[in-house]
Amino acid sequence: MSPLRSLGVAVVALLTVVLAACAPLRGDAPAPGSPARTSVEELLARVRMVDARGKPGGYERGCKPGQGCVFGAAWSDDTDAPDGHDGCGTRDNVLAQQLRDVVKRGNCVVVGGVLADAYTGTEITFTKADAGAVQIDHVFPLAAAWDLGANAWSLARRARFANDTVVNLLAVSGRANQDKGDKTPGSWLPPAGSSHCFYAAKYLTVAVSYDLPITAADRARLAEVAKGCP
Incomplete structure (x- = not known):
């Protein structure tokens, strides 16, 4: 594992614990346990920057006949991503790991639970009947990743990226x-x-x-965010 990859996994592991421990908070002050300014600025110092998002073309997420399927089948278990080949789809793995009071049908399918939503600061009750109320977000959007370099990756690497729990x-x-949608931090927080x-x-x-x-606009926005971190 490369040093950058090791750093990334370590930081995400810490942030996952923090999020799980924090109650939803609606205000603008950083939630208790938020990453420190120095942590965000260290990541900013390591990440590469480009002036703007490219437009290479060729992005087709769909996997129906005739479609590009450029990141592989959605929520596939057949990847080398974490939790790959465990017999459960990626979506159910994420729900099982990130909801509390999880209810399953069989070994894999999550049919109920409660989400402490990081994006809105609210709690959302998840039910299979209203599954769209809770969705799985690619933090770095697939379309943006494609435009910023993933178009040159192997299909296996793209499939790992799309299913990296x-x-x-x-x-x-x-x-x-x-x-x-596929917005990046320069235009969405x-x-x-x-x-x-x-x-x-x-x-x-x-x-x-x-x-x-990341783009120059993303970097500027994230640097501003970092100034408000504890």
Whole structure:
């Protein structure tokens, strides 16, 4: 494992513990246990930067006949990502790990639980009947990753990235996830200001772990966020 990858995994592990321990918080002050300013600034010092997001073309997420399927089948268990080949789909793995009071059907399928949502600072009750209320977000959006270099990766590496439960996936509010789309930090931050430090460190950790650059606009926005971190 490369030094950058090791740093990324270590930071994400810490942030995951922090998020699990923190109650939802609506205010703009950083949530208790948020990553320190020095941690965010260290990541900013390590990440590569480009002037702007490129437009290489060729991004097709869909996997129906005739579609590009450039990141592999959605939520596939057949990857070398963490939790790959465990018999459960990636979405269910994330829900099982990040919700509390989890209810399952069989060994894998999550049908109920409660999410402490990092993006909105609220709690969301998840049920299978209203599954869209909680969605799985790629912190570093797939389309953005494609534009910023993933188009040159092997399909296996892209599939790992898309299903990396340790580094790049968060269970979040469906509405917030739809609002985010494929935006990067220069144009989108979580509605809950209390989560901005967490999100900044999480996004940068993905970038460092996979050697993806951020744009100049992203860097400026994240540097501003860092100033408000504890």
